[in-house]
Amino acid sequence: xxxxxxxxxxxxxxxxxxxxxxxxxxxxxxxxxxxxxxxxxxxxxxxxxxxxxxxxxxxxxxxxxxxxxxxxxxxxxxxxxxxxxxxxxxxxxxxxxxxxxxxxxxxxxxxxxxxxxxxxxxxxxxxxxxxxxxxxxxxxxxxxxxxxxxxxxxxxxxxxxxxxxxxxxxxxxxxxxxxxxxxxxxxxxxxxxxxxxxxxxxxxxxxxxxxxxxxxxxxxxxxxxxxxxxxxxxxxxxxxxxxxxxxxxxxxxxxxxxxxxxxxxxxxxxxxxxxxxxxxxxxxxxxxxxxxxxxxxxxxxxxxxxxxxxxxxxxxxxxxxxxxxxxxxxxxxxxxxxxxxxxxxxxxxxxxxxxxxxxxxxxxxxxxxxxxxxxxxxxxxxxxxxxxxxxxxxxxxxxxxxxxxxxxxxxxxxxxxxxxxxxxxxxxxxxxxxxxxxxxxxxxxxxxxxxxxxxxxxxxxxxxxxxxxxxxxxxxxxxxxxxxxxxxxxxxxxxxxxxxxxxxxxxxxxxxxxxxxxxxxxxxxxxxxxxxxxxxxxxxxxxxxxxxxxxxxxxxxxxxxxxxxxxxxxxxxxxxxxxxxx
Amino acid sequence: xxxxxxxxxxxxxxxxxxxxxxxxxxxxxxxxxxxxxxxxxxxxxxxxxxxxxxxxxxxxxxxxxxxxxxxxxxxxxxxxxxxxxxxxxxxxxxxxxxxxxxxxxxxxxxxxxxxxxxxxxxxxxxxxxxxxxxxxxxxxxxxxxxxxxxxxxxxxxxxxxxxxxxxxxxxxxxxxxxxxxxxxxxxxxxxxxxxxxxxxxxxxxxxxxxxxxxxxxxxxxxxxxxxxxxxxxxxxxxxxxxxxxxxxxxxxxxxxxxxxxxxxxxxxxxxxxxxxxxxxxxxx
Numbered sequence: 001x002x003x004x005x006x007x008x009x010x011x012x013x014x015x016x017x018x019x020x021x022x023x024x025x026x027x028x029x030x031x032x033x034x035x036x037x038x039x040x041x042x043x044x045x046x047x048x049x050x051x052x053x054x055x056x057x058x059x060x061x062x063x064x065x066x067x068x069x070x071x072x073x074x075x076x077x078x079x080x081x082x083x084x085x086x087x088x089x090x091x092x093x094x095x096x097x098x099x100x101x102x103x104x105x106x107x108x109x110x111x112x113x114x115x116x117x118x119x120x121x122x123x124x125x126x127x128x129x130x131x132x133x134x135x136x137x138x139x140x141x142x143x144x145x146x147x148x149x150x151x152x153x154x155x156x157x158x159x160x161x162x163x164x165x166x167x168x169x170x171x172x173x174x175x176x177x178x179x180x181x182x183x184x185x186x187x188x189x190x191x192x193x194x195x196x197x198x199x200x201x202x203x204x205x206x207x208x209x210x211x212x213x214x215x216x217x218x219x220x221x222x223x224x225x226x227x228x229x230x231x232x233x234x235x236x237x238x239x240x241x242x243x244x245x246x247x248x249x250x251x252x253x254x255x256x257x258x259x260x261x262x263x264x265x266x267x268x269x270x271x272x273x274x275x276x277x278x279x280x281x282x283x284x285x286x287x288x289x290x291x292x293x294x295x296x297x298x299x300x301x302x303x304x305x306x307x308x309x310x311x312x313x314x315x316x317x318x319x320x321x322x323x324x325x326x327x328x329x330x331x332x333x334x335x336x337x338x339x340x341x342x343x344x345x346x347x348x349x350x351x352x353x354x355x356x357x358x359x360x361x362x363x364x365x366x367x368x369x370x371x372x373x374x375x376x377x378x379x380x381x382x383x384x385x386x387x388x389x390x391x392x393x394x395x396x397x398x399x400x401x402x403x404x405x406x407x408x409x410x411x412x413x414x415x416x417x418x419x420x421x422x423x424x425x426x427x428x429x430x431x432x433x434x435x436x437x438x439x440x441x442x443x444x445x446x447x448x449x450x451x452x453x454x455x456x457x458x459x460x461x462x463x464x465x466x467x468x469x470x471x472x473x474x475x476x477x478x479x480x481x482x483x484x485x486x487x488x489x490x491x492x493x494x495x496x497x498x499x500x501x502x503x504x505x506x507x508x509x510x511x512x513x514x515x516x517x518x519x520x521x522x523x524x525x526x527x528x529x530x531x532x533x534x535x536x537x538x539x540x541x542x543x544x545x546x547x548x549x550x551x552x553x554x555x556x557x558x559x560x561x562x563x564x565x566x567x568x569x570x571x572x573x574x575x576x577x578x579x580x581x582x
Numbered sequence: 583x584x585x586x587x588x589x590x591x592x593x594x595x596x597x598x599x600x601x602x603x604x605x606x607x608x609x610x611x612x613x614x615x616x617x618x619x620x621x622x623x624x625x626x627x628x629x630x631x632x633x634x635x636x637x638x639x640x641x642x643x644x645x646x647x648x649x650x651x652x653x654x655x656x657x658x659x660x661x662x663x664x665x666x667x668x669x670x671x672x673x674x675x676x677x678x679x680x681x682x683x684x685x686x687x688x689x690x691x692x693x694x695x696x697x698x699x700x701x702x703x704x705x706x707x708x709x710x711x712x713x714x715x716x717x718x719x720x721x722x723x724x725x726x727x728x729x730x731x732x733x734x735x736x737x738x739x740x741x742x743x744x745x746x747x748x749x750x751x752x753x754x755x756x757x758x759x760x761x762x763x764x765x766x767x768x769x770x771x772x773x774x775x776x777x778x779x780x781x782x783x784x785x786x787x788x789x790x791x792x793x794x795x796x797x798x799x800x801x802x803x804x805x806x807x808x809x810x811x812x813x814x815x816x817x818x819x820x821x822x823x824x825x826x827x828x829x830x831x832x833x834x835x836x837x838x839x840x841x842x843x844x845x846x847x848x849x850x851x852x853x854x855x856x857x858x859x860x861x862x863x864x865x866x
Contacts, residue, residue, distance in 0.1 A: 109859060111677050112622055116810055117859045120852040123807050127849045239803050281692045288688030295682050296672045
């Protein structure tokens with residue numbers, strides 16, 4: 001696949017780089033340069049914003065940082081133009097990473113707040129540049145900077161530079177989309193917290209994507225500085241860059257590397273057609289109108305809708321693969337049967353309070369290798385909080401969580417996932433825009449074994465067959481019913497091949513027959529050697545499945561031991577039913 | 583750095599309060615529709631400028647600038663309600679409302695440029711000439727009017743939300759629209775009312791702009807960052823927030839200008855916005 005794509009890119013590059021040698025009027029070369037310029041800006045923006053959903057309105061700041069780096073180095077330090085370009089990219093990337101290092105630590109700064117923050121950063125940078133010797137007000141002239149003769153004429157030189165950068169950007173965007181990084185970014189787009197708990201290092205991934213995105217925009221800015229040869233704050237940091245870039249990506253389709261390129265070509269041509277005919281004002285209005293219409297009627301973008309239509313057609317032609325015939329999945333953790341009954345997970349003095357409500361108070365708990373431990377208790381007794389602490393969703397206020405000798409209490413959630421621990425959510429939280437198969441393949445890629453993409457796909461198919469979802473592999477989670485979504489949660493947890501599985505109310509909301517199905521499934525999982533902690537209200541399932549139970553009430557352990565004996569204890573009955581009045 | 587004189591300092595403080603009042607007036611509708619309806623209306627600024635140009639046009643035809651409100655307010659109310667109907671019809675998310683109204687801003691900007699050209703326009707009115715002297719300080723009537731309108735509208739909305747039956751229903755919608763609907767609140771009608779009001783406030787802010795400022799289509803974006811800073815600093819959906827935060831920002835800008843050069847002023851509002859976002863994202 002990659003070889004063929006590389007050949008296609010090389011062929012496109014060679015064919016397009018021959019264009020200037022046919023003696024095209026300079027005017028066309030300049031127009032095509034602008035198309036390439038916007039392709040770079042839109043496709044680079046899309047690497048963070050389209051893939052991960054962190055819409056930045058600050059692309060102009062990084063583009064501008066590149067522009068001023070080139071302008072400053074070329075005019076004030078006499079650095080040759082081509083050498084200023086890597087510097088422009090590095091300066092913009094460093095600026096982006098520094099910003100991201102602060103912003104991405106704050107989980108609330110998503111969506112519109114991230115957009116506004118990046119926009120504000122643009123204006124702050126503009127004010128600083130305007131008032132310091134970097135610019136100082138009058139702007140910088142690059143007309144005296146010598147332009148290397150790459151093509152037969154200056155306009156063809158810009159054309160070739162733009163072409164090279166556009167191809168490089170698209171290649172990078174394509175490789176990212178198909179890599180581990182891309183898979184992680186798409187998961188972040190749908191549900192960042194779940195992505196982290198499944199093993200995606202979300203902070204590092206966002207930072208890497210932001211750095212690359214900003215760096216490419218910086219290089220584009222460096223070339224543009226030379227192209228327009230007069231750099232001013234007002235033009236550089238205008239709202240036009242983020243507006244156009246967002247429009248192009250949304251118009252073309254922001255979930256695919258090629259979408260922004262389609263949007264960039266369409267919008268540039270459109271703006272140009274209007275400017276050429278003295279209708280610049282109408283052109284801007286048309287761009288605004290198109291943005292509105294696309295959001296309302298083509299939420300996936302032109303290219304996105306096209307791909308979607310093609311995929312649907314292909315699916316309807318090829319019959320579903322008979323996953324039912326696949327061999328049963330290998331043991332979740334083969335060869336782990338030794339040490340049965342030894343503690344696998346130990347919680348010591350675990351406490352957590354939410355705004356004064358003590359959800360867990362000094363809880364001691366032990367999970368033994370190979371057992372199914374039931375965690376029961378009334379609503380609000382701290383069962384889910386316990387699961388959230390162990391899986392790293394929250395940090396405990398105090399206490400230790402030892403898992404195979406390692407303390408999880410201070411570990412980031414994605415590292416916990418890699419130690420071989422997996423969980424399900426009470427209300428299923430699948431990645432809405434990923435197929436059922438991709439949902440299950442993701443933890444296999446980011447779990448303890450960190451399988452390569454193709455192998456993760458095989459593994460995912462096996463677990464889908466195991467949970468009876470084989471026929472739904474290409475569906476989106478939204479097409480599943482509750483019962484299937486619950487099983488998707490299970491398949492997703494199993495695909496990381498955990499040694500400890502935390503199940504949060506798998507049975508709630510299921511019918512009697514569906515519960516029977518689920519009980520069979522959990523027995524089968526256990527038969528393969530996994531240890532299971534099991535939060536449940538359905539007492540029938542608790543009695544049938546568990547070896548031991550722990551009862552929580554108001555954040556404290558009030559009883560533990562054999563299920564039947566414990567359920568008869570008066571404290572336990574009181575916790576569930578209330579105390580009789582004397 | 584030379585310390586400015588006391589008179590200059592006083593005059594800066596005063597002008598900071600007045601420009602802060604305009605920030606508050608511009609931010610009021612924005613804060614209400616964002617905080618209560620989860621719609622981020624970027625087009626609010628373009629609407630305010632449209633209002634300013636309409637005031638300019640009507641005043642040029644001989645109308646008293648304050649009387650133009652009788653025309654502008656009902657028209658803008660209808661416009662705002664229509665816009666909300668469109669966003670609700672397509673159930674546009676908070677983020678996409680930002681993009682849709684971004685597009686709308688471009689259209690309104692083009693419309694303004696088409697009708698009134700990109701040249702600067704300045705409304706001539708009897709109000710512009712009037713100045714009062716308080717001790718060593720001067721106060722211009724348009725600025726005083728702006729402050730009065732901002733105070734009146736902010737307090738009126740606050741009282742409406744706090745003390746009236748519909749106001750309480752509106753707050754219930756802001757908390758949880760489906761639950762409010764289940765308790766018999768007419769969510770649709772109240773949302774249309776609030777969007778209409780927000781747009782009408784943009785029209786009033788337009789009057790204030792026309793009274794004190796020279797107009798150009800490109801100026802639409804000049805207010806965006808500062809007013810967003812005031813809205814966020816004041817707390818979304820809090821009717822007094824934009825005015826109070828606006829005055830804080832206005833005064834700090836004015837002091838920055840008095841102590842350094844005017845070109846540094848934008849740094850204050852945007853830095854404040856960034857600090858608010860970084861330090862207290864939970865507030866928004």
